Amino acid sequence: MIYLQQVKQSNMSVILERIWQHNQISRVELVEHTSLTSGTITNLTHELIELNILRETEAVSGTVGRKRVLLGFDPHTFRVIGLDISRSSIELVVMDLNGTIMQSAERDMTGIQGPDAYLKVIRELVADAKKSIDAAGCRVLGLGVGVPGPIDHAKGTIVSPPNFPGWSGFPLQMKLEEEFGLVTLIEDDARTSALAERRYGLGKNVKHLVFVTMGAGIGGGVVTDGKIVRGTNGLCGQVGHMTIVLDGKLCDCGNRGCWETVGSIPGILSRWPHGSTLAELRSAALSGDQEAIKCIHDTLVYLEAAMINIQNLYDPELIVLGGSLYPMLADYMDHVKQRLRSRIYAFAKDRLNIEAATFKASQSAVGAAALLFDYLLSEPVRLLSLSERKVEKQ
Amino acid sequence: MIYLQQVKQSNMSVILERIWQHNQISRVELVEHTSLTSGTITNLTHELIELNILRETEAVSGTVGRKRVLLGFDPHTFRVIGLDISRSSIELVVMDLNGTIMQSAERDMTGIQGPDAYLKVIRELVADAKKSIDAAGCRVLGLGVGVPGPIDHAKGTIVSPPNFPGWSGFPLQMKLEEEFGLVTLIEDDARTSALAERRYGLGKNVKHLVFVTMGAGIGGGVVTDGKIVRGTNGLCGQVGHMTIVLDGKLCDCGNRGCWETVGSIPGILSRWPHGSTLAELRSAALSGDQEAIKCIHDTLVYLEAAMINIQNLYDPELIVLGGSLYPMLADYMDHVKQRLRSRIYAFAKDRLNIEAATFKASQSAVGAAALLFDYLLSEPVRLLSLSERKVEKQ
Numbered sequence: 061m062i063y064l065q066q067v068k069q070s071n072m073s074v075i076l077e078r079i080w081q082h083n084q085i086s087r088v089e090l091v092e093h094t095s096l097t098s099g100t101i102t103n104l105t106h107e108l109i110e111l112n113i114l115r116e117t118e119a120v121s122g123t124v125g126r127k128r129v130l131l132g133f134d135p136h137t138f139r140v141i142g143l144d145i146s147r148s149s150i151e152l153v154v155m156d157l158n159g160t161i162m163q164s165a166e167r168d169m170t171g172i173q174g175p176d177a178y179l180k181v182i183r184e185l186v187a188d189a190k191k192s193i194d195a196a197g198c199r200v201l202g203l204g205v206g207v208p209g210p211i212d213h214a215k216g217t218i219v220s221p222p223n224f225p226g227w228s229g230f231p232l233q234m235k236l237e238e239e240f241g242l243v244t245l246i247e248d249d250a251r252t253s254a255l256a257e258r259r260y261g262l263g264k265n266v267k268h269l270v271f272v273t274m275g276a277g278i279g280g281g282v283v284t285d286g287k288i289v290r291g292t293n294g295l296c297g298q299v300g301h302m303t304i305v306l307d308g309k310l311c312d313c314g315n316r317g318c319w320e321t322v323g324s325i326p327g328i329l330s331r332w333p334h335g336s337t338l339a340e341l342r343s344a345a346l347s348g349d350q351e352a353i354k355c356i357h358d359t360l361v362y363l364e365a366a367m368i369n370i371q372n373l374y375d376p377e378l379i380v381l382g383g384s385l386y387p388m389l390a391d392y393m394d395h396v397k398q399r400l401r402s403r404i405y406a407f408a409k410d411r412l413n414i415e416a417a418t419f420k421a422s423q424s425a426v427g428a429a430a431l432l433f434d435y436l437l438s439e440p441v442r443l444l445s446l447s448e449r450k451v452e453k454q
Numbered sequence: 455m456i457y458l459q460q461v462k463q464s465n466m467s468v469i470l471e472r473i474w475q476h477n478q479i480s481r482v483e484l485v486e487h488t489s490l491t492s493g494t495i496t497n498l499t500h501e502l503i504e505l506n507i508l509r510e511t512e513a514v515s516g517t518v519g520r521k522r523v524l525l526g527f528d529p530h531t532f533r534v535i536g537l538d539i540s541r542s543s544i545e546l547v548v549m550d551l552n553g554t555i556m557q558s559a560e561r562d563m564t565g566i567q568g569p570d571a572y573l574k575v576i577r578e579l580v581a582d583a584k585k586s587i588d589a590a591g592c593r594v595l596g597l598g599v600g601v602p603g604p605i606d607h608a609k610g611t612i613v614s615p616p617n618f619p620g621w622s623g624f625p626l627q628m629k630l631e632e633e634f635g636l637v638t639l640i641e642d643d644a645r646t647s648a649l650a651e652r653r654y655g656l657g658k659n660v661k662h663l664v665f666v667t668m669g670a671g672i673g674g675g676v677v678t679d680g681k682i683v684r685g686t687n688g689l690c691g692q693v694g695h696m697t698i699v700l701d702g703k704l705c706d707c708g709n710r711g712c713w714e715t716v717g718s719i720p721g722i723l724s725r726w727p728h729g730s731t732l733a734e735l736r737s738a739a740l741s742g743d744q745e746a747i748k749c750i751h752d753t754l755v756y757l758e759a760a761m762i763n764i765q766n767l768y769d770p771e772l773i774v775l776g777g778s779l780y781p782m783l784a785d786y787m788d789h790v791k792q793r794l795r796s797r798i799y800a801f802a803k804d805r806l807n808i809e810a811a812t813f814k815a816s817q818s819a820v821g822a823a824a825l826l827f828d829y830l831l832s833e834p835v836r837l838l839s840l841s842e843r844k845v846e847k848q
Contacts, residue, residue: 066489095460210799219801268686280767284678291769292662293802298766303759305700315762315797365697368709372692373674373767375685403709405604407613408687 069441071096072104076113076437081264083158084117084130105131111444112137113157113436133157139198141189141242142429144206144249144422145178147224147276151425152185154193157433159260163192164422174226179235186240201447202243203236204431206424209248209279210294216246219294222312223276241450243443245431249273250297251288252427253417254281257380258288259430261418268376271417272299272366273383273424278320282374288434300324302369304362323362325385331355338388360392364399371404371412382417390416463835465490466498470507470831475658477552478511478524499525505838506531507551507830527551533592535583535636536823538600538643538816539572541618541670545819546579548587551827553654557586558816568620573629580634595841596637597630598825600818603642603673604688610640613688616706617670635844637837639825643667644691645682646821647811648675651774652682653824655812662770665811666693666760667777667818672714676768682828694718696763698756717756719779725749732782754786758793765798765806776811784810 074094079085082093087105091098108114115134118127135156144151148170154163165188167181186203193200208221216233218224237244247255254271257263263283271281278300282289289296300320301313308317309330321327325338332341332355344352370379381389389396393414401409419426435443468488473479476487481499485492502508509528512521529550538545542564548557559582561575580597587594602615610627612618631638641649648665651657657677665675672694676683683690694714695707702711703724715721719732726735726749738746764773775783783790787808795803813820829837 210801220799268690284683285681287679289678292771293769293799293805295766295769295799295802296662298769301766302696302763304697306698306755306759313766313799314803315766317759361700365700365711369696369763369767372689372695372707372709373763375687375689375692377686405614405687405689405707407604408689409708411687 065441068104069439071100072108072440073438075101075104075108076440079114079131079133080259080437084119084132086128086130090131108440109134113440113444135160137198138201139193140201140429140432141186141203142206142252142425142427142431143182143186143203144252144424144428145182146208146249146424149421150178150181150185151422152189153422153425153429154189155426155429155433157436159426159430159433161422161426163189164425165189166421175230175232175235176226179239182236183239190240199451200242201436201443202245202432203240204252204428205232205236205244205246206249206252206428207232207246208277209250210298211246211248213247213290213294216244241453243432243435243446243450245428245435247288247428247431248279248281248294249424250279251281251290252424252431253382254283254297254380254427255288255430255434256419256423256427257378257417258283258286259433260426262378262380262415266377268374269378269380270297270299270370270374270376271380271382272370273417274324274381274385274389275383276325278324278383280370282376284374299366299370302366304365319362319366323359323366328355328359328385331358338385342388356392359389360396363389364396364403367396367400367414368403371400377411377413379414380417381414382420382423386416459835462498463833465494466502466834467832469495469498469502470834473508473525473527474653474831478513478526480522480524484525502834503528507834507838529554531592532595533587534595534823534826535580535597536600536646536819536821536825537576537580537597538646538818538822539576540602540643540818543815544572544575544579545816546583547816547819547823548583549820549823549827551830553820553824553827555816555820557583558819559583560815569624569626569629570620573633576630577633584634593841593845594636595830595837596639596826597634598646598822599626599630599638599640600643600646600822601626601640602671603644604692605640605642607641607684607688610638635847637826637829637840637844639822639829641682641822641825642673642675642688643818643821644673645675645684646819646825647776647817648677648691648774648821649682649824649828650813650817650821651772651811652677652680653827654820656772656774656809660771662768663772663774664691664693664764664768664770665774665776666764667811668718668775668779668783669777670719672718672777674764676770678768693760693764696760698759713756713760717753717760722749722753722779725752732779736782750786753783754790757783758790758797761790761794761808762797765794771805771807773808774811775808776814776817780810 090101112134119130135158142153150167152165210219218227220228233246250273263269269283273279280297280299282297301318303317304319305317309321311318311321484495506528513524529552536547544561546559604613612621614622627640644667657663663677667673674691674693676691695712697711698713699711703715705712705715
């Protein structure tokens with residue numbers, strides 16, 4: 061890319077980030093909130109409106125009734141598709157540029173294994189979604205995909221995922237890109253979940269957040285200074301693999317006593333030999349079964365230690381908890397938070413902020429769509445030209 | 455700051471970062487490595503040479519013997535002073551813009567307590583340093599200070615430091631700024647130590663690194679994408695306060711079983727009732743004392759768990775270990791690294807990279823000086839004008 065295009069892209073990026081932050085903003089406010097001249101802002105917003113990324117709306121301001129022209133994202137032209145591939149389901153969402161979910165679909169994949177079987181379902185889901193997007197006269201900007209991590213980001217593959225046979229090294233990103241002719245990004249599902257909060261959920265005004273997803277496994281997604289952090293090997297935020305029980309059970313990752321070995325759903329049930337579901341454990345505890353009560357008590361002790369470690373190592377402004385285990389934990393969270401407050405630095409204790417995830421089962425799919433929105437905001441010129449070229453090839 | 459000055463500052467920053475990365479670089483290479491035009495580079499490097507930040511040197515290139523003009527930092531004009539304030543000593547270094555230590559001094563502060571007594575010593579040390587800097591015809595760009603954390607960065611104070619009576623809330627930054635008439639920055643000493651590696655040590659080509667300092671306490675400094683991360687409350691990287699022993703000893707921070715309670719020098723000695731120094735522990739273990747051997751064994755078990763957590767939570771490219779405990783641990787590190795390799799994700803095990811700190815006792819003071827160098831590289835126009843104003847006021 062030549063120099064002038066780079067400057068243009070970087071200035072457009074500044075404008076788009078501001079508009080995302082404010083939802084609606086006038087050109088005058090854009091001049092105030094950026095270091096760009098009003099001339100640059102006039103030219104670039106004009107171009108972004110022509111490209112159907114932005115649109116103007118009129119608002120009447122408060123007391124004096126003066127009309128102001130506001131800029132916001134155009135919700136009518138572009139769509140992004142977010143897909144989440146997990147061990148038990150496939151979720152799809154279609155979003156507009158304001159982050160509104162226009163359409164969603166889910167398929168249960170229990171008992172179904174391997175990329176071929178998954179691709180068959182994905183093909184149907186995406187074809188359906190594209191059909192309605194076409195029918196509405198809209199265009200797809202790209203496809204984001206959340207997958208069980210760790211992933212090799214450069215290759216677009218999943219790296220040796222435990223309990224997910226057939227996927228190790230499978231060139232998922234390339235396959236999907238070929239299949240659908242869409243700009244495609246893949247990411248660890250804990251990281252997409254974190255991004256969903258950052259862009260469309262509780263994290264809009266939060267610079268440092270950690271998303272923790274607890275279910276069959278435990279994963280984490282870290283946002284630092286507003287940006288998703290991957291780390292050197294794509295392993296940043298593997299909170300499920302911090303040591304909680306010294307010299308504990310051997311974990312799939314190679315370590316012993318990982319939080320996941322005692323705090324995930326299988327980890328919890330492995331400590332209670334009298335049943336095979338959380339519901340059974342819960343009802344046994346309610347009826348006074350001492351072993352069930354101890355199993356839940358220990359689960360909370362592990363959760364507390366993990367939360368302390370997350371707080372002291374990342375110092376986030378917000379920790380968001382999600383995943384299929386969360387609903388069971390929700391009842392205990394007031395108790396847990398109270399105990400945590402006495403265990404973190406006194407001067408920071410009132411700043412502890414733990415919330416439940418916003419998007420429930422769609423969390424990772426919403427974040428997968430947000431991967432494309434992030435791309436649009438950081439490299440608009442590049443994404444739009446890539447997206448255009450894909451359409452021409454079809 | 456008006457728009458044009460901001461653009462100028464941001465372009466100068468790009469140039470200075472590149473020069474730091476390459477040590478010496480030609481203008482042609484700067485054009486290749488940045489997105490700036492050769493005109494911009496000519497103008498800004500000219501100005502930076504006039505300001506005595508950069509200087510030109512001639513190099514004869516390899517086979518053809520052609521002379522090339524290279525740009526590097528000017529080591530003759532500006533000096534930065536780095537100071538480290540700890541519970542047992544005060545260290546001072548004077549550095550040039552190439553990161554060469556021109557001068558250093560140390561004072562033992564064992565048994566001396568409180569800001570007044572410390573300020574008296576700091577006054578002497580800084581006055582001595584300024585005298586030699588003046589005598590050499592150089593100018594001080596500013597003063598960086600490493601202190602026991604946590605700190606309140608906005609206020610420039612230390613927040614309730616354990617075992618450091620009299621310092622809680624003391625307006626250190628303001629006092630020093632008034633006292634010496636220098637631009638002054640303060641930072642947690644684990645973070646200055648990390649910055650020393652990033653700028654002048656093993657971290658020059660490393661984007662993600664964690665520095666762990668182990669001594670009377672255990673602290674950590676985190677560099678993500680090349681930048682020091684503070685977190686929401688200045689607590690990012692408090693690795694000494696991750697839970698290592700579930701339901702263990704109560705820690706000063708409020709948590710139980712923190713790594714610091716068992717892995718710092720006092721933590722280790724609290725687990726061995728037969729002596730009061732590491733040297734005694736070491737020699738007892740060498741002479742076959744089973745309790746001493748177990749105490750060291752357990753220390754390594756805790757260290758391993760902590761390293762696994764650091765690796766899995768931050769996924770750094772490099773972990774650097776330092777502090778007064780490190781020399782004792784050094785002998786065991788080959789053994790520890792071997793065990794760690796079997797406990798991290800198999801695909802990443804060959805990428806584990808743990809090294810010893812570069813600057814020994816001066817680590818934090820060197821990093822404190824690097825705070826000013828960082829400031830110069832990110833906001834050159836602002837720092838130079840602040841520094842100028844301070845000189846005029848004197």
